[in-house]
Amino acid sequence: MARLDCRAVPTATATRPRVFSGMRPTGQLHIGHFLGALGNWVRLQDEYECVYSVVDLHALTTGYEDVKGIHDAGLEMVADWVACGVDPERSIIFRQSDVPQHAELAVLLGMITPLSWLERVPTYKGQIDELGDHLQTYGFLGYPLLQTADIILYKATRVPVGQDQLPHLELSREVVRRFNHLYGDVFPEPEAIISQAPLLLGMDGRKMSKSYGNAITLASSDDEIDRQVMSMVTDPQRIKKDDPGDPDICNVFSWQKLLGASDAEITEIYEGCTSATLGCVADKRDLAERVKALIHPIREKREQLMEDPARLEAILEQGAERARAIAGPVMAEATAAMGL
Numbered sequence: 001m002a003r004l005d006c007r008a009v010p011t012a013t014a015t016r017p018r019v020f021s022g023m024r025p026t027g028q029l030h031i032g033h034f035l036g037a038l039g040n041w042v043r044l045q046d047e048y049e050c051v052y053s054v055v056d057l058h059a060l061t062t063g064y065e066d067v068k069g070i071h072d073a074g075l076e077m078v079a080d081w082v083a084c085g086v087d088p089e090r091s092i093i094f095r096q097s098d099v100p101q102h103a104e105l106a107v108l109l110g111m112i113t114p115l116s117w118l119e120r121v122p123t124y125k126g127q128i129d130e131l132g133d134h135l136q137t138y139g140f141l142g143y144p145l146l147q148t149a150d151i152i153l154y155k156a157t158r159v160p161v162g163q164d165q166l167p168h169l170e171l172s173r174e175v176v177r178r179f180n181h182l183y184g185d186v187f188p189e190p191e192a193i194i195s196q197a198p199l200l201l202g203m204d205g206r207k208m209s210k211s212y213g214n215a216i217t218l219a220s221s222d223d224e225i226d227r228q229v230m231s232m233v234t235d236p237q238r239i240k241k242d243d244p245g246d247p248d249i250c251n252v253f254s255w256q257k258l259l260g261a262s263d264a265e266i267t268e269i270y271e272g273c274t275s276a277t278l279g280c281v282a283d284k285r286d287l288a289e290r291v292k293a294l295i296h297p298i299r300e301k302r303e304q305l306m307e308d309p310a311r312l313e314a315i316l317e318q319g320a321e322r323a324r325a326i327a328g329p330v331m332a333e334a335t336a337a338m339g340l
Contacts, residue, residue: 019048019193020156022055022096025073026063029080030215031295032208035258036197040160042085044193050091051154051323054078054316057096057103061143062135075312080218082315083302094319096150101327105149105334110142112182113175118144122167148172152187153327160193183337200258201251205233219299222292229288234280241279252283259290 021041023029029038044050054074060067074095082088096102118141151159151172161169173189180186201207202214209215216228232252238245247253247270256269272278305312 016047016049017158018051018154018156019044019158019160020051020053020151020154020190021160022053022058022150023077024055024059025070025077026059027073027210028217028219029077030208030210030217031291032200032215033080034084034218034294034298035200036162036195037160038081038084038086040193040195040197041081041091044160045087045090048158051156051326052081052086052091052093053096053150053323054094055096055150057146058143061137061140061146064137064139065134074316075309076306078312078315079302079305080298082305083218083298088315088319092319092322093315094323095316098316098320099153099323099327101153101324101331102146102149105153105331106142106146108334108338109145109148109175109179112178113145117171117174118142121171144168144171145175148175151190152176153330154323155188155326155330156190157188158193159190160195162195162197166192166194179334183334186334186337198254198258200255203228203232203251205251216291216295218295218302220295221299222296225291225295226288229284229291230281232284232287234284235273238273238280241281242276244276245273245280247273252280252287255287256283256290259287259294261290 021037023033023037041050041052054077056070056074059070059073063070078093081093086093121144147168148171159169159172169190169192176187176189199207202209202212203216204212204214206212206214210217214228216225220228229252232255234252235245235247235250237243250273253269253273257266261269269278269283273283
C-alpha cells in the first residue's frame with residue numbers, strides 16, 4: 001500500500017500548540033458541519049498541530065446495539081473531512097480504536113473521578129430521558145472520561161468547541177487538576193477555542209439532523225439540494241407573494257447571510273421581502289444556487305475519495321501510527337506517575 005508523504009512522526013512535545021477534536025461516525029456529514037466544525041478544523045491547521053480522530057469508541061456509547069455501519073461510516077466521514085480541506089499531511093487523522101491508549105487512559109481516569117462529577121454532566125440525564133433507559137450503561141456515564149483521555153493523551157492545550165460543549169471541557173479540566181494534584185504535573189489543562197459559527201437550522205426550522213430528514217449532506221446531488229431548499233420553512237405569516245414578510249424570522253434569509261451573500265445582496269433581499277417585491281420561491285431558487293456552488297467541489301472530491309477506500313484506510317493507518325508515537329510515551333508517563 002502506498003504511503004502518504006507525511007511529515008516526520010511527531011513527538012509528545014509539540015512544536016506548536018496542539019489541538020484535538022473528533023467526530024463520531026454516526027452518519028453522513030451535512031452543510032452545518034462544514035460551516036461550523038469542519039471549516040474551523042481547516043483554518044486551525046494554519047496555526048496549530050492538529051489531531052483529528054474518528055471517535056468510533058464514542059459511537060458505542062449510544063449505538064452499541066447496532067454496530068454494523070460504524071466502520072464504513074468512519075471511512076465516509078474521513079472522505080468528507082479531506083474533501084473539505086483537512087489535510088492528512090498537515091494534520092493527524094486516525095481512528096480512535098486503532099490507538100489502545102485512549103481506552104487505557106480512560107480506565108485510569110475512572111479510578112480517580114468521583115461518580116457525582118459524571119452524574120452532573122448536563123447531557124447525561126437529558127439524553128437518557130430523550131433516548132431511553134438503554135443508555136444507563138457504564139460506558140455512557142463514563143464517556144466524559146474517554147473524552148478527557150482523547151484530549152490529554154496528546155497533551156492538547158486547545159479544543160475547538162461550541163458553547164453547549166463548554167461544561168464537558170470544564171469537567172476535563174477538573175479531572176486534569178485532580179490527576180496533577182494526586183500524581184504530579186503530567187497533563188496541561190486544555191483550553192477552549194470557542195466556535196463563532198452561528199447555528200444553521202434545518203429545512204423545517206429545527207436543528208439540522210439526518211435523522212430529521214431536514215439536512216443537506218455534503219453528498220447531496222443538485223436535484224436533492226433543489227428539492228430540500230424549495231421545501232424550506234419561511235416566514236409563516238407570509239402566505240401570498242404580495243404579503244410583506246419579516247426576514248428576521250425567515251430561515252431562508254439566515255441561510256443567505258451564512259452562504260456568502262454580499263452586503264448589497266442582503267440589503268436587496270431584505271428590502272424585497274419586507275416590501276413584497278421579492279417572492280419566497282425566487283429567493284429559494286437563488287439560495288439553492290449558492291448551496292450548489294458550495295457543495296459541488298466538495299461532493300466531487302468526496303466521490304473521488306470514496307472510489308478508493310484503500311486510500312482512506314491508508315490515511316487512517318498512517319495517522320494511527322503517528323498518533324501512537326505521541327500516545328505511547330504520554331501513557332508511559334501517566335502510568336509511572338500512578339506507580340504502575
